[in-house]
Amino acid sequence: MAPTDAEAACFEAGIKFGSLYHQFAGTPVAPESAPSLATAIEESIENQPHCTDVTVDIKTELLAAELAESTADYTELTGRFLEVEIVVEYEGCEVLTRMAMEDGYPLMRLESVRDRD
């Protein structure tokens, strides 16, 4: 069956999440550089088609706590340090998605699908 607009909107939202995660996972990050990285991630992914809003929170306190127990002063960005919200609009459908840790795995979740008409 041909996909509905809502299904296409959900596909687009998934693309943004996969892109965000696999483009930026592995980036060297420390508490001081986390804010500029979060801003760059938001602005770069917002360039993608149908993407109206990206909010990235890098958990600076968790980062600082882990580095305090390590000999290193930076680490690699991974899902453990990220909370992300992405909003996509496609042909009148608004899709809200979130990523947060669940059972030690960065779970990307479709929160809501809304037909604005």
Next chain:
Amino acid sequence: MAPTDAEAACFEAGIKFGSLYHQFAGTPVAPESAPSLATAIEESIENQPHCTDVTVDIKTELLAAELAESTADYTELTGRFLEVEIVVEYEGCEVLTRMAMEDGYPLMRLESVRDRD
């Protein structure tokens, strides 16, 4: 509104596409190394949840033709050299997606959404 299973399946399919593209774009590639890269992309993305099949075709002839006009003997993997098909199954819904070039842009497209029940 809470998402339907079909919408969640489409979201999952989008994640796989975004992951595939942004993990592997930029990889050094030449005609000789294209087959091992295509296999690795397929097998790595098939690890992701609900992903039943990934088929990656790296266009070796186009790659060879472009390199023949260049001083380099390899280039970076980008959408121009890729055709990809991904199948996702989620709660009884099967989603088929494809990526191919359209107007010079690697377009990821939702081909069909099928409720197997």
Next chain:
Amino acid sequence: MAPTDAEAACFEAGIKFGSLYHQFAGTPVAPESAPSLATAIEESIENQPHCTDVTVDIKTELLAAELAESTADYTELTGRFLEVEIVVEYEGCEVLTRMAMEDGYPLMRLESVRDRD
């Protein structure tokens, strides 16, 4: 033979360049989002050991000119849009490196190696 401090400094400088390029190549970028991306690249790579300074210039005018001839309003970051300078200090040796386009290929070059003692 065991490497000299200057050779180790050059190795470290190379690591930073390879990291920078392959972490961030492929990032969606447009003229408006280029400044935040350049800042994030600088601050993230400066986290790496022995890296004292990273300067990233994303060529916004070239980006704008290419997008003006396209149907897209963003593109992927690649070497064509980048000029980078990295300074590494290791055991008293300062190494200056640069990346710029040469013959259509993003050439990473060792500019100078200075023993500060």
Next chain:
Amino acid sequence: MAPTDAEAACFEAGIKFGSLYHQFAGTPVAPESAPSLATAIEESIENQPHCTDVTVDIKTELLAAELAESTADYTELTGRFLEVEIVVEYEGCEVLTRMAMEDGYPLMRLESVRDRD
């Protein structure tokens, strides 16, 4: 001072290591897909200039052991699962480099620099 050939060879070797790590870190990997990923990493990085040999060992047993304690059946490739050896030849100098874990950090190390003349 202008760099020596040996220093340039070390810089080239560093580029390969940084490229390898930041291109492939984050790739979804499981014990079954590790061999194809290792081969693709070797063949892709060997495309880079002056790179004569790349040997990648993905530690499948460690991977299997970690997954056995998790609810997931794959994870992301990171330095913990990698042992890498890279050989670069530049203007008669051969440089051997290795990456392995040290104190919980994937340390890239310059093993030897040899002038073949």
